[in-house]
Amino acid sequence: MKYGIKIMPREVILDTQGRVVQNYLETQGFKIGNCRIGKFIEIHLNSDLDSKNEIQKMMLAGLYNPLIETYEIFDV
Amino acid sequence: MSKKIGIVRFLGTNCDDDVMKWVINSGYQADYLWFQDQFDITDFEQIILPGGFSYGDYLRCGAMAARSPVMKSVAEFAKTGKAVLGICNGFQILCEAGLLPGALIRNESLKFKDEWSELNVSEDNKFYGSKLKKNQTLKLPIAHGDGKYYNSADGLKKIQDQNQIWLTYKNNPNGAMLNIAGLVSETGNVFGLMPHPERAVYHWMGSSDGQYFL
Numbered sequence: 001m002k003y004g005i006k007i008m009p010r011e012v013i014l015d016t017q018g019r020v021v022q023n024y025l026e027t028q029g030f031k032i033g034n035c036r037i038g039k040f041i042e043i044h045l046n047s048d049l050d051s052k053n054e055i056q057k058m059m060l061a062g063l064y065n066p067l068i069e070t071y072e073i074f075d076v
Numbered sequence: 077m078s079k080k081i082g083i084v085r086f087l088g089t090n091c092d093d094d095v096m097k098w099v100i101n102s103g104y105q106a107d108y109l110w111f112q113d114q115f116d117i118t119d120f121e122q123i124i125l126p127g128g129f130s131y132g133d134y135l136r137c138g139a140m141a142a143r144s145p146v147m148k149s150v151a152e153f154a155k156t157g158k159a160v161l162g163i164c165n166g167f168q169i170l171c172e173a174g175l176l177p178g179a180l181i182r183n184e185s186l187k188f189k190d191e192w193s194e195l196n197v198s199e200d201n202k203f204y205g206s207k208l209k210k211n212q213t214l215k216l217p218i219a220h221g222d223g224k225y226y227n228s229a230d231g232l233k234k235i236q237d238q239n240q241i242w243l244t245y246k247n248n249p250n251g252a253m254l255n256i257a258g259l260v261s262e263t264g265n266v267f268g269l270m271p272h273p274e275r276a277v278y279h280w281m282g283s284s285d286g287q288y289f290l
Contacts, residue, residue, distance in 0.1 A: 009181075012228075013181065013226065014184065014251070016182055016183075016184055016185075016186050017182065017186065020186060061143065062135075062139050062140065062142070062143050062172070063135070065136055065139070065172070065179055067178065067179050067226070067227070067228065067231075068179050068181060068226060
């Protein structure tokens with residue numbers, strides 16, 4: 001099974017990278033409401049036995065920091 | 077016999093030799109500790125986590141180092157009440173390990189800051205009692221890309237109420253909340269700071285205020 005994990009900075013965190021990209025896009029003439037930048041991790045598991053549970057365990061093992069980030073898991 | 081200090085090395089640590097020279101030249105004994113090994117906590121009186129870029133700063137600064145075998149021993153060591161000092165990446169690792177509250181995130185400017193900083197000591201504490209006094213001013217260099225201290229509103233209130241803000245910047249270089257440059261744990265024996273005391277030990281280095289941190 002292959003999973004995708006989207007990790008985003010929490011809304012309360014000033015996402016400086018997102019802000020810079022937003023400013024750039026505005027200089028290119030685009031109208032932007034808000035631009036935020038996170039990261040995307042793809043994990044390929046060899047077994048599909050309880051694999052979503054395995055991904056959840058990985059999140060708790062430090063793949064994200066709950067103080068500053070949120071995450072979503074996708075089937076890829 | 078002088079006290080013995082353990083200096084932790086991760087892959088990507090790059091201030092380990094500077095810390096070793098600082099410790100030895102200050103008259104103490106020291107041993108390096110490897111990140112994949114646990115150690116006997118009775119062998120040392122203090123542990124230092126030097127700066128650098130452990131695990132290449134991948135995922136988040138300090139995130140993977142914080143979960144390596146040596147940190148299990150560091151956590152046990154901290155429980156005994158003996159002093160642990162994390163410098164720069166070491167501070168990030170202590171936050172990721174949950175030994176200090178909060179997180180260190182990208183500098184507000186997005187720039188790597190390599191410059192002198194003026195600091196203020198916000199609190200006295202028993203380990204540095206005679207050397208670092210409340211309201212003392214210090215000059216130490218910083219060198220980091222991810223040094224902005226962040227915590228939730230509740231988290232900030234808690235560290236203020238418990239007098240855990242140890243050092244503050246006079247001219248905040250990275251956007252840190254409450255100008256925080258250094259913290260101490262609730263238990264009063266785990267310290268973290270973004271500036272580098274080991275880079276300011278003699279006058280010819282530009283400042284000798286770093287010597288107060290041993």
